[in-house]
Amino acid sequence: MKFNYQARDKKGKTQSGVIEASSNEAALQLLAGHNLFVTFLEAAEARPFFEKNIAFFERTSIKDVVLFSRQLAVMFVSRVPLVEALQTLASQTRSRSFREKILRLSEQVEGGTPLSGALAKYPEAFSPFYINMVKSGEASGTLSSVLEYLAEHMEREYHLMSKIHSALVYPAFVVTLAIVVLSLLMFFVIPNLSRVLEETGAELPVITQIVLNTAGFVRGFWWLFLVFGTGAVFLFLRWKKTPEGTKMVDRVYLKVPLLGSFLRMVYLSRFAENLSTLVAGGLPIVQALDITSQIVGNTVYARIVEEAKEEVQKGNQISSVLQKYPSEFPPLFSQMVFVGEKSGTVEKTLSNIVSFYEKEVERTVEAFLSILEPALIVFLGVVVGGLLASVLLPLYQLSSF
Numbered sequence: 001m002k003f004n005y006q007a008r009d010k011k012g013k014t015q016s017g018v019i020e021a022s023s024n025e026a027a028l029q030l031l032a033g034h035n036l037f038v039t040f041l042e043a044a045e046a047r048p049f050f051e052k053n054i055a056f057f058e059r060t061s062i063k064d065v066v067l068f069s070r071q072l073a074v075m076f077v078s079r080v081p082l083v084e085a086l087q088t089l090a091s092q093t094r095s096r097s098f099r100e101k102i103l104r105l106s107e108q109v110e111g112g113t114p115l116s117g118a119l120a121k122y123p124e125a126f127s128p129f130y131i132n133m134v135k136s137g138e139a140s141g142t143l144s145s146v147l148e149y150l151a152e153h154m155e156r157e158y159h160l161m162s163k164i165h166s167a168l169v170y171p172a173f174v175v176t177l178a179i180v181v182l183s184l185l186m187f188f189v190i191p192n193l194s195r196v197l198e199e200t201g202a203e204l205p206v207i208t209q210i211v212l213n214t215a216g217f218v219r220g221f222w223w224l225f226l227v228f229g230t231g232a233v234f235l236f237l238r239w240k241k242t243p244e245g246t247k248m249v250d251r252v253y254l255k256v257p258l259l260g261s262f263l264r265m266v267y268l269s270r271f272a273e274n275l276s277t278l279v280a281g282g283l284p285i286v287q288a289l290d291i292t293s294q295i296v297g298n299t300v301y302a303r304i305v306e307e308a309k310e311e312v313q314k315g316n317q318i319s320s321v322l323q324k325y326p327s328e329f330p331p332l333f334s335q336m337v338f339v340g341e342k343s344g345t346v347e348k349t350l351s352n353i354v355s356f357y358e359k360e361v362e363r364t365v366e367a368f369l370s371i372l373e374p375a376l377i378v379f380l381g382v383v384v385g386g387l388l389a390s391v392l393l394p395l396y397q398l399s400s401f
Helices: 024-033 062-077 082-092 096-110 115-119 128-140 143-200 206-220 222-240 243-255 259-280 285-295 299-313 318-322 331-343 346-399
Strands: 002-008 014-020 037-043
Touching: 002 024, 014 024, 014 082, 024 037, 024 096, 062 082, 062 096, 062 143, 082 096, 096 115, 115 128, 128 143, 128 259, 128 285, 143 206, 143 259, 143 346, 206 222, 206 346, 222 243, 243 259, 243 299, 259 285, 259 299, 259 346, 285 299, 299 318, 318 331, 331 346
Parallel strands: none
Antiparallel strands: 002 014, 002 037
8 A cells, every 4th residue: 555754864854755565564664774764654545445355355366476577587687676676566566465465575575584485475376386496596596587487487387277268168158058048948938838838738749748847847946956056066165175075076087088188188297397397496306396296286196296205205216106107197208207317307308298298288178179169059059959849849730730
C-alpha cells in the first residue's frame, strides 16, 4: 500500500512524497534506511473492503514469477542493489498480492535475510525448486544467471501445462454444452411432446416410453441428483486431499488408457528437467533428488525418486532404482540415465531426455485433439438426435396414416 510522508534529512531539510510498503512500520523502516526522520505518515488511500481483501483470493501466477525472475536478473547484471531492485519491481507489478510479497521480500532482505530465506516464507509463490536454485546461485555468486535460467525453466513448464490445458478446454466445452442441451430437452421439449403423444392415445414404441419415463423421473427428482451429486463431489475432493486418497488417485490416473501414457510422459519430462537443472546449479545429487521428489507432481513417482535418493546415499546409482519400475520409467529412459552416470554426463543426458519428451507431449496433444474434436461432435449428435428421434418417431407414424 502507499503512504504519504513528510520527513527531514540530516541537514534538516524537509522532504515529502509517497512511498509504497506493506505496512506502516515497514514504511518507517524504509524511510529510516534513507536517513530520513519522519514527521508525518499516513495511508495514501482508503481502499474498499473488497479491494483490501482481494489479495486473499488472488493467486500468484507463473507469468508473474517468470517476469519477476527475468527483470531481477537484468537488474543484477546492471549492478542495481537487491533491495532497490525489489522495490522497483514491486512498483511495476500489477498483481496486488504479488506486489505485497515483493515489498515484504525487500524489507526482509534489507533486514539481513538472504533472498532465498525470504523467498522460503512464500511457498505458495516460490517452489522448493526455485528457492534452492536461488540459494545455490547466492553461494556460487551466479544469482543473475540462475534467475535467468529459472525464468526459462518456468516458461517451458508453463508452455507444457498450457498444452495440457488446451487439450481439456474443448472437451469441457462440449460436455457443458451437452448438459445444457439435455437439460433443455428433459425439462422443456420432451414434456411438451409427451402431452401431444398422450392426447393421441396411440401405443408408443418401447424406446419412446423409456425416454419419456426417464425425463419424468429426472424432472421429479432433479433436486435429489443435485444434492447427491454435489455431496459426492465434495466428499471425493476431501478424500482426494488425504494422503491415502492422493496415492490412490495418482495410481488410478496412471492406469487409465491413453491418459496414463500421456501423464507418464509429463512426469518423466518434469523429473528430468528439474533434476538436470538442480544438478547444473551445483546442488549435490542427493539434495537434488530430494527436491525433485517434492515437485514431480505424482506420489507414485515421488516414492520412486525418494527410493533413488536413499540408494544414492548408500553409494548405488539412480538407474539401478529406475530399472525396477519399467511401467513408470521405460527401459530407454533408464538406459539413458545409466549411460549418463557411467560417462559422468547425467546433466546433459537428462537435458536430451527433456527435449525428447517435450516433443512427444506436443505430438500427443495434437493427435488427441485431432481425434477428440470430431468424436465429441458425433457423440453429442447421436445423443441429442437419438432422444429427439425417439420422441418424434411416433408423431411421424401418426401423421403418415
